[in-house]
Amino acid sequence: MAKISHIRNFSVIAHIDHGKSTLSDRLIQFCGGLSDREMQEQVLDSMDLERERGITIKAQSVTLNYTAKDGETYQLNFIDTPGHVDFTYEVSRSLAACEGALLVVDAGQGVEAQTVANCYTALEMNLEVLPVLNKIDLPQAEPERVAEEIEDIIGIEAIGAVQCSAKTGFGIEDVLETIVKGIPCPEGDVNAPTQALIIDSWFDPYQGVVSLVRVKHGTIQAKDKIKIMSSGAVYEVDKVGIFTPKAKNTGILSTGEVGFVIAGIKEIKGAPVGDTLTLSKNPATEVLPGFKRIKPQVYAGVYPVSSDDYEDFRDALEKLSLNDSSLFYEPESSSALGFGFRIGFLGMLHMEIIQERLEREYDLDLITTAPTVVYEVLTKAGELVMVDNPSDLPPVGNIDEIREPIVEAHILVPQEYLGNVITLCIEKRGVQMNMTYHGRQVAVVYELPMAEVVMDFFDRLKSTSRGYASLDYAFKRFQLSDMSRVDILINGERVDALAIISHKDFAQGRGRELAEKLKELIPRQMFDIAIQAAIGSHVIARTTVKQLRKNVLAKCYGGDISRKKKLLQKQKDGKKRMKQVGNVEVPQEAFLAILKVGK
Numbered sequence: 001m002a003k004i005s006h007i008r009n010f011s012v013i014a015h016i017d018h019g020k021s022t023l024s025d026r027l028i029q030f031c032g033g034l035s036d037r038e039m040q041e042q043v044l045d046s047m048d049l050e051r052e053r054g055i056t057i058k059a060q061s062v063t064l065n066y067t068a069k070d071g072e073t074y075q076l077n078f079i080d081t082p083g084h085v086d087f088t089y090e091v092s093r094s095l096a097a098c099e100g101a102l103l104v105v106d107a108g109q110g111v112e113a114q115t116v117a118n119c120y121t122a123l124e125m126n127l128e129v130l131p132v133l134n135k136i137d138l139p140q141a142e143p144e145r146v147a148e149e150i151e152d153i154i155g156i157e158a159i160g161a162v163q164c165s166a167k168t169g170f171g172i173e174d175v176l177e178t179i180v181k182g183i184p185c186p187e188g189d190v191n192a193p194t195q196a197l198i199i200d201s202w203f204d205p206y207q208g209v210v211s212l213v214r215v216k217h218g219t220i221q222a223k224d225k226i227k228i229m230s231s232g233a234v235y236e237v238d239k240v241g242i243f244t245p246k247a248k249n250t251g252i253l254s255t256g257e258v259g260f261v262i263a264g265i266k267e268i269k270g271a272p273v274g275d276t277l278t279l280s281k282n283p284a285t286e287v288l289p290g291f292k293r294i295k296p297q298v299y300a301g302v303y304p305v306s307s308d309d310y311e312d313f314r315d316a317l318e319k320l321s322l323n324d325s326s327l328f329y330e331p332e333s334s335s336a337l338g339f340g341f342r343i344g345f346l347g348m349l350h351m352e353i354i355q356e357r358l359e360r361e362y363d364l365d366l367i368t369t370a371p372t373v374v375y376e377v378l379t380k381a382g383e384l385v386m387v388d389n390p391s392d393l394p395p396v397g398n399i400d401e402i403r404e405p406i407v408e409a410h411i412l413v414p415q416e417y418l419g420n421v422i423t424l425c426i427e428k429r430g431v432q433m434n435m436t437y438h439g440r441q442v443a444v445v446y447e448l449p450m451a452e453v454v455m456d457f458f459d460r461l462k463s464t465s466r467g468y469a470s471l472d473y474a475f476k477r478f479q480l481s482d483m484s485r486v487d488i489l490i491n492g493e494r495v496d497a498l499a500i501i502s503h504k505d506f507a508q509g510r511g512r513e514l515a516e517k518l519k520e521l522i523p524r525q526m527f528d529i530a531i532q533a534a535i536g537s538h539v540i541a542r543t544t545v546k547q548l549r550k551n552v553l554a555k556c557y558g559g560d561i562s563r564k565k566k567l568l569q570k571q572k573d574g575k576k577r578m579k580q581v582g583n584v585e586v587p588q589e590a591f592l593a594i595l596k597v598g599k
C-alpha cells in the first residue's frame with residue numbers, strides 16, 4: 001500500500017506506431033518489472049493476435065516502483081491504451097483511471113490524427129498531458145520542429161518536452177522523472193465509503209471474472225463483501241492485487257491505487273465495465289461517473305459454412321464476449337446462408353479480429369456478409385426504425401425517409417498529398433468543414449457518410465498519401481439521404497445475404513460492378529448462371545457465368561495419377577467455403593465482393 005502522495009496514475013497515448021508499446025516495456029524494464037528475457041516479448045500486448053498485428057486491443061495495467069532522483073519511491077500505475085482508430089473508445093476507459101497521460105509523438109513523423117484525438121480526450125477528462133518526443137535516435141528525427149507542431153496543432157506546451165528513444169533506452173529515466181514531477185497524485189479519502197471504478201473486466205477460466213479497478217475512496221481487501229452498485233449484487237473478495245506485470249496478491253487496494261479484484265463472479269455481466277464497486281458494509285451512496293458506452297458501428301451477418309457447427313459457433317461467441325464487452329451479437333437467419341448471427345463491430349479492424357479469433361481459436365469455418373452501417377428509417381406510418389441489415393429494409397413503398405450516419409473525420413496530411421486526399425473525400429461524398437495549415441501539415445475536417453468510411457476509406461487514404469495521411473473519426477449525426485437497396489439475384493433467386501444499401505448515385509455502378517465481380521468469383525457449373533442486380537423490380541445489371549463445357553478431369557485422362565489427385569483435392573478445398581444458393585454453389589469471397597467494389 002503506497003502513500004497517496006507517492007502514487008502516480010497515468011496512461012500513454014499516441015498515434016499508432018509512434019512507439020507506445022516499446023516505451024511502455026522500457027519503463028517496466030527500467031523499474032525492474034521484467035527480466036531481459038521477458039523483455040523480448042512485448043508484455044502489455046498479451047494476445048497472440050495483437051502481437052502479430054502489432055496493435056494493442058485490451059486495456060491493461062502495470063504497477064511499477066520507481067525510486068526517483070529525490071530519493072523517494074513512487075508507485076506508478078500505468079494503464080495501457082490501444083492506438084487504432086477502431087478502438088478510440090477504449091482510450092477514454094483507461095484515462096478515467098488516471099490523473100495524467102504521456103503523449104508519445106514520433107519525432108520523425110510528427111503529429112498525426114490520433115495524437116490529436118487522444119490528446120483532446122485526455123484534456124477533456126482534465127488530465128495533465130505531458131508530451132514525450134520518441135524515436136530521437138532516428139536520423140530524420142526533428143524534435144524541435146515536432147515540438148512546435150504539437151504546440152501549433154494541439155495547443156499544449158511542448159517546447160522543452162522530454163526526448164527519448166524507446167528503442168535504445170535513451171532518456172527513459174527523464175521520462176520517469178517527468179511522470180513523478182508533472183502528474184498530480186490522486187485525491188481521495190481513505191476513510192470514506194469505498195468507491196472503485198471498474199475499468200475493465202475479463203474472464204479467466206481458472207479465476208472467473210477478473211476486474212481491473214481504480215479505487216477512488218476507501219479500500220478493498222480480501223474477504224470484504226463488495227457490492228456492484230448497478231445491480232446491488234454482493235460478492236466476497238477472493239483476491240486483490242496488482243499487476244507487476246504478473247498478477248501479485250497484495251490483500252488490499254487502497255485509495256488512489258489501480259489493481260485487480262477477483263470475487264467469484266461467474267459472468268462478465270456481473271462486473272460491468274464503467275460500473276462502481278462499493279462495500280456492502282457502509283456502502284457509498286453515489287456511483288462514480290462511468291464512461292460512455294460505445295455502440296457498434298458496423299454490422300455483418302456471420303454464418304457457419306456447415307450448419308452442424310451452429311451450436312459450436314454460438315458457444316464460441318458466448319466465450320468470446322466474456323472477454324470483449326464491446327462484442328454484440330444476436331441470432332439471424334438468411335434464406336441463402338441458413339442460421340447464423342448478426343454481429344456488431346466497432347469498425348472493420350474489430351470485425352477482422354473477431355472473425356480471425358473465431359476461426360483460429362474455435363476452429364470454425366465462417367462466411368461473413370458485407371458489413372453495413374446502421375440506418376435510421378422513417379416509415380410512412382411515422383415509425384422510426386434502425387436498420388442494420390439490408391434485408392430488413394422495409395418495402396420501398398413504406399419508406400418515408402432513409403437517414404444515413406455521418407461522421408466527422410479529422411485528417412492530417414502533408415501539403416503535397418492534400419490534393420489527393422481532397423479528391424478521395426469528394427469521391428466518397430464528403431463535405432469539407434474546415435482546413436488549417438500547420439507548417440508542412442494540413443488539418444482538414446470533412447463530414448463523410450460512415451458507410452463510405454468503414455469500407456475502404458482508411459486503406460485508400462493511406463495509399464493515396466504514401467502512408468502519410470492519418471485519420472480519426474467519430475459519429476456525428478444522421479442525415480436524410482437518397483439510399484436504396486440493391487438486390488442480387490442468382491438464377492432468378494434473390495440472395496438476401498448479398499443485398500446492399502447504396503446511395504442512389506452509386507447504386508447503378510455498384511450493382512453492375514457487383515454482378516461483374518460475382519461473375520468472376522462464382523465457379524462455372526454444369527449450367528448457365530444468371531446474375532442480376534436489381535433495385536426493387538428494376539434490373540440494373542446482368543451477367544452470366546457460362547456453363548462448363550468439359551469435365552475438368554477429362555484433361556487428365558491418361559495423365560499421371562498424382563496430378564489427378566491434386567486436382568481433386570484442390571476442388572475439395574475450394575468447396576469448403578461454398579454455400580448452396582438454390583442449385584448454385586457460391587464461394588465465401590462472393591459474399592464479401594461488395595468490399596472490392598467501388599475502388
Ligand SMILES: Nc1nc2c(ncn2[C@@H]2O[C@H](COP(=O)(O)OP(=O)(O)OP(=O)(O)O)[C@@H](O)[C@H]2O)c(=O)[nH]1
Nearest residue numbers: 017018019020021022054055056083135165166167
Ligand atoms: N528507431 C526507433 N524505433 C522505435 C522507437 N520506439 C519504437 N520504435 C519502433 O516503432 C514501431 C512501433 O512501435 P510500437 O511500440 O509497436 O508502437 P505503438 O505505438 O505501441 O503501436 P501500437 O501498439 O500498434 O499502437 C516498432 O517497429 C518499434 O520497434 C524508437 O525510439 N526508435
